[in-house]
Amino acid sequence: MNVEEIFASNVFTIGTMKERLPEEAYEEIESVIENGGELSPATADIVAGAMKEWAIEKGATHYTHWFQPLTGITAEKHDSFISHPDEKGRMIMEFKGKELIKGEPDASSFPSGGLRATFEARGYTAWDITSPAFIKETATGPTLCIPTAFCSYTGEALDKKTPLLRSMEAISKQAVRIIRLFGNTDATKVTPCVGAEQEYFLVDQNKALQREDLIFSGRTLYGASAPKGQEMDDHYFGVIRERVGSFMHDVNIELWKLGVTSKTQHNEAAPAQHEIAPIYESANIAVDHNQLVMETLKRVAGQHGLRCLLHEKPFEGVNGSGKHDNWSIVTDTGINLLEPGISPNENIQFLLILACILKAVDTHADLLRQSAANVGNDHRLGGMEAPPAIISVFLGEQLEDVVKQLVETGIASKLIEGGTLQTGVSTLPDFEIDATDRNRTSPFAFTGNKFEFRMVGSEDSIGSPNTILNAIVAESFCEAADILEKADDFDRAVHDLIKEYLTKHQRIIFNGDGYSEEWVREAARRGLPNIPSMVESVSALTTEKSIKLFERFGIFTKAELESRAEILYEQYAKTINIEALTMIDMANKQIIPSVIEYSNMLADTVIKMKQAGADASVSSELLGKVNTRLSEMRDALSTLTKDERNASSMKRGKEQAFIYRKEIVPAMNALRKPADELEMLVGREYWPFPTYADLIFEV
């Protein structure tokens, strides 16, 4: 296989545009990609024409505006290129500039949180020129996909891309102000760069399809643990099995064709769990590409008779899945601002940027936490497998020590390990960052030249986490630049500011074990927020602090924030409701009837044994145990059934979401408990669906 040849073969890349567009049109598009703005209608027509030709050569018959509504996944509506036949009945394939640039899907069924009344159903999609068009090859045939932003008719963002693009502009502008202060005059743009490591599970499709819970909610709602879990650590980085290997091979090919730089693959900690990671790229494209990764994993899994589970916690008792969002900020001249430099000047800049990020994360820990919240992630965060729900920053020993020295004495002149000290000037050391990351328990870890935000859920879009990160860092850059641009003695002022920020916000630094109980207490003592669940995180979006931040940088309006909060409450309630109904259904139609059948067999045995004058105690004890659990199940089932009915009839919104969290979730757990105990008691051939052992050890 020639990877160089297939890479991006289905992408209308900048190179393809250069080949296929007249010079003037190409230059115009290049300038819009670099500097923003709009294409002229004439150029849009030329680009659309070239794109259509290219797509048709690749076999495409349809195009779609590909967008990311607030459902967290992507949406598309296909239109073919065909037009009205001419008088001779001939068909000419058409694609105009205005169709490329703007679309009007009837989008009344997408969540808008009240932003767009259904009578004003029209939303529109607008081409995001910074993300290249591509061809998706699925069962519907090759389709030209145009990445777009999705807005209401009055311009409010109804998607995940629009605010992300706004946040990228904000951080670029503010970061440029910072580097100007340090004498950088050539960079004109700073781009947040993101590499998302994606975890997932693979199970056998036929077995998965025998479980309603996997079909409807993507996770198991019942299931006793298998005799073996992940305690042997024999799956992590283990040899990849043939069936999984051939799946990964095909996933890579599909992703490479789409220009996704799929780079790393390995088995993860839990049985049947795996990971895929691409090479990092501009945040905007990384968000799009992560969506393509998730879609491709699911699609290719189907072709291999497998089912890919992206849910954060498909199975109790073994690790769930997350997504590590690796984030850095890079100038258009190729300098990573999170890379400590070699000169004292660069080091000071690095320390200032670091101090600003600590300030941002401390000030807006609630927002960052919110950005990683989704229904599935409630099962992971704060468990012993994923970062705690408390936001803290891991810096590594060496940097933490530099911070400590600066805070205590105003001078950091020693390094605790390695490297000779060349302070050149002032009070700050030159250092090489100790990039070894010894801490996997931190939600937000500095790993040498990037931050790794490890809280994000595996199924979630990385749009929100990156929007929030960009926004909060833009704000602290802005506040620092406001002060430093006015300073008479810059060296003094920057030193004081670094010290001030580090002193004020050092409470957010934590290098210890994030899984420990002590940390929960210590964090409380430091006054760090501990937001345990998704519903409790939502209000972070609409605090005064949050509204001020987002409105200041034009990322969200107050109305947009309020609508997002509404949507999240609704999503929570709906998701839990589906899970509850699925549990009720499985209990009524599968588990209880099967257990009765088993009890019936036991009862027959008891009678026969007695008739035969044999000892019936084993069967009759078992029958007793089974019956006890069965009646517990019946009681829990009737409670859940009643509570679900009440909750689902409530008015949508915050109050309803909290009822689901506080009442329905515990009622579901109460139903699961006796059912899982029954699974351990009831004969294998009586149990109505595949067990954990069947699912995670037999792929």
Ligand code: ADP
């Ligand atoms: P890990 O130790 O977490 O496996 P890796 O070095 O393998 O770390 O990188 C994980 C992810 O981080 C990859 O997607 C990679 O492309 C991305 N990454 C590496 N450097 C950067 C950077 N400077 N900015 C953003 N992401 C990066």
Ligand code: MG
């Ligand atoms: Mg990682």
